[in-house]
Amino acid sequence: MNTLIQKLFAFLKRDFLEEASYKFSFVTSFVGIFLSSATFFFISKLISPNSDSVLDPYGGDYFSFVIIGIAFSGLLAMFQERLPAVIRQAQITGTLEAILVSRTSIPVILFGSSLYYFLFSVVSTVFHLVLAVIVFGMQVEQINWLGALATFFLTAVCFLSIGILSACFILVYKKGNPFSWIYGSVSGLLGGVFFPIKVLPGWIKWISYLLPITYSLEGLRKSIITSSSFSEILPSILALSVFAGIFFPLSLYTFRLALKKAKKDGTLTHY
Amino acid sequence: MKAIQIEKLKKVYPVVKGYRELLFHPFRRKGITALRGIDLEVEPSQCFCLMGPNGAGKTTLIKILSTLVLPDEGNVIINGHDLKINTDEVKKHIGFALSEERSFYWRLTGLQNLDFFAALNGIPLSHRREKIQEVLNLVGLENAAERRFNTYSTGMRQMMAIARALLTDPDILFVDEPTRSLDPVAAQNIRNFLRKDMVENHKKTVFWATHDLSEAQEFAHTIAVIAQGQIRDKGSVSDLTEQGKISLQKVYKKAVEES
Ligand SMILES: Nc1ncnc2c1ncn2[C@@H]1O[C@H](COP(=O)(O)OP(=O)(O)OP(=O)(O)O)[C@@H](O)[C@H]1O
Ligand SMILES: [Mg+2]
Numbered sequence: 413m414n415t416l417i418q419k420l421f422a423f424l425k426r427d428f429l430e431e432a433s434y435k436f437s438f439v440t441s442f443v444g445i446f447l448s449s450a451t452f453f454f455i456s457k458l459i460s461p462n463s464d465s466v467l468d469p470y471g472g473d474y475f476s477f478v479i480i481g482i483a484f485s486g487l488l489a490m491f492q493e494r495l496p497a498v499i500r501q502a503q504i505t506g507t508l509e510a511i512l513v514s515r516t517s518i519p520v521i522l523f524g525s526s527l528y529y530f531l532f533s534v535v536s537t538v539f540h541l542v543l544a545v546i547v548f549g550m551q552v553e554q555i556n557w558l559g560a561l562a563t564f565f566l567t568a569v570c571f572l573s574i575g576i577l578s579a580c581f582i583l584v585y586k587k588g589n590p591f592s593w594i595y596g597s598v599s600g601l602l603g604g605v606f607f608p609i610k611v612l613p614g615w616i617k618w619i620s621y622l623l624p625i626t627y628s629l630e631g632l633r634k635s636i637i638t639s640s641s642f643s644e645i646l647p648s649i650l651a652l653s654v655f656a657g658i659f660f661p662l663s664l665y666t667f668r669l670a671l672k673k674a675k676k677d678g679t680l681t682h683y
Numbered sequence: 684m685k686a687i688q689i690e691k692l693k694k695v696y697p698v699v700k701g702y703r704e705l706l707f708h709p710f711r712r713k714g715i716t717a718l719r720g721i722d723l724e725v726e727p728s729q730c731f732c733l734m735g736p737n738g739a740g741k742t743t744l745i746k747i748l749s750t751l752v753l754p755d756e757g758n759v760i761i762n763g764h765d766l767k768i769n770t771d772e773v774k775k776h777i778g779f780a781l782s783e784e785r786s787f788y789w790r791l792t793g794l795q796n797l798d799f800f801a802a803l804n805g806i807p808l809s810h811r812r813e814k815i816q817e818v819l820n821l822v823g824l825e826n827a828a829e830r831r832f833n834t835y836s837t838g839m840r841q842m843m844a845i846a847r848a849l850l851t852d853p854d855i856l857f858v859d860e861p862t863r864s865l866d867p868v869a870a871q872n873i874r875n876f877l878r879k880d881m882v883e884n885h886k887k888t889v890f891w892a893t894h895d896l897s898e899a900q901e902f903a904h905t906i907a908v909i910a911q912g913q914i915r916d917k918g919s920v921s922d923l924t925e926q927g928k929i930s931l932q933k934v935y936k937k938a939v940e941e942s
Binding site: 414415418419421422423425426429430433504505506507509510511512513514515516672675676677678680681 | 696697717743746749750751752753771774775777779781783785786787788790791795798799800802803804805807808847851
């Protein structure tokens with residue numbers, strides 16, 4: 413247990429030191445959050461409350477609705493872009509081989525490799541929300557912490573799994589990652605990030621119900637904006653548990669297979 | 684007990700087919716044969732040189748032995764453990780000085796790099812500093828440890844790769860052309876280090892791939908000549924050269940050219 417924590421900490425430290433050596437990346441990403449929040453703040457001025465009943469289940473305010481959407485979809489983007497990128501980078505440089513000859517198991521390598529970026533995006537998500545509340549006057553009454561944390565945890569597991577599946581693809585095929593396409597653009601359009609999925613035409617709505625992000629955002633909005641009770645959030649939590657229960661073992665298994673294939677093909681280091 | 688026992692080891696790398704070929708011969712298997720049935724034994728506490736021309740299969744063999752490439756057929760026993768079945772146990776006995784110099788984090792210092800890999804190898808925080816200091820002293824890089832990796836010379840990087848492999852105190856050390864692109868002094872440093880420090884003083888088995896004849900002649904206890912994925916000749920330097928009657932160059936040339 414102790415060595416496990418030390419291993420994870422070593423990954424964290426490595427990525428912190430690497431990122432800290434590029435001094436401006438921190439600053440620019442926080443400035444970016446401010447700018448996008450401001451943009452949506454002004455867009456939300458165009459959408460007057462009360463006029464639109466689809467926003468009613470979310471308290472009627474578009475700004476709080478969209479801020480939750482973009483703050484948490486950043487987490488998805490992080491997992492499915494960073495994890496494959498980290499693996500690809502390690503493959504090109506040869507650090508992947510150096511890591512794989514060490515006595516660290518595959519799950520630890522995967523968790524470890526995403527830990528820093530995960531924490532970083534948790535910080536940016538929190539920054540998003542704090543900024544929204546303090547600077548842009550987003551209304552939060554009573555957060556359902558249990559619901560929010562449960563949804564968040566399951567969301568993180570689902571998104572990590574999607575990131576691992578993307579990493580598998582990169583490991584074997586080096587390029588072109590269909591997961592990033594499916595989950596990047598499709599989730600943005602159909603996952604309810606910018607608008608409630610209710611506005612989508614009937615048959616497209618069904619695709620939304622196949623995306624974990626739909627349930628994540630539903631659960632988070634209910635917990636944070638409308639102070640719903642735990643039982644109201646439960647359907648989202650159950651749906652996410654099903655996704656997590658399928659995706660997580662599947663992604664670890666697939667990664668094992670992908671690694672085996674790379675070892676067969678001799679492509680652990682490949683440009 | 685032998686340090687390494689290899690039996691009938693075969694490796695064919697699959698080749699990615701083009702669209703044309705996929706269309707006309709969808710089931711034809713294509714591949715590059717890297718190893719065609721290697722049988723080899725390595726005695727413990729020896730300096731073992733695997734000598735062969737470019738593309739002979741040296742790197743492939745080392746990568747199979749260090750668990751980075753999966754063979755198609757054959758068996759490997761390392762210190763009594765089967766590589767296929769007991770991979771984790773085998774990892775405890777081996778160290779691979781990856782020759783890829785980019786296999787370090789260039790923006791981190793040597794010390795930070797070693798600290799990361801030491802942690803991954805399960806060396807607890809309480810011993811880590813000490814262990815890292817020990818390997819740094821061994822390879823003579825104690826004064827460069829605080830510098831960023833990208834400021835190191837090629838020779839220092841190579842030594843760092845060896846230092847990293849030594850963190851776990853392995854019995855068997857794999858090195859793949861460690862003197863490639865080094866100046867004569869740095870190269871001689873590494874050779875002396877491998878033979879004198881590692882094999883003679885620390886009783887480690889060094890498995891050393893090279894295509895430098897004089898290097899093998901001067902430093903190996905045993906030489907195996909590999910060509911086109913086959914072991915063509917094997918023995919001590921004096922055996923191979925019949926106590927110096929024939930030059931190693933001739934022996935090597937003959938072994939490589941026969942088919
Ligand atoms: N990942 C790979 N995919 C396909 N073929 C490969 C791969 N790696 C090596 N080969 C081929 O396998 C054969 C053996 O290569 P290997 O790298 O083991 O030789 P080597 O003895 O290390 O050569 P060198 O002295 O050039 O390093 C060569 O024909 C090479 O082209
Ligand atoms: Mg080679």
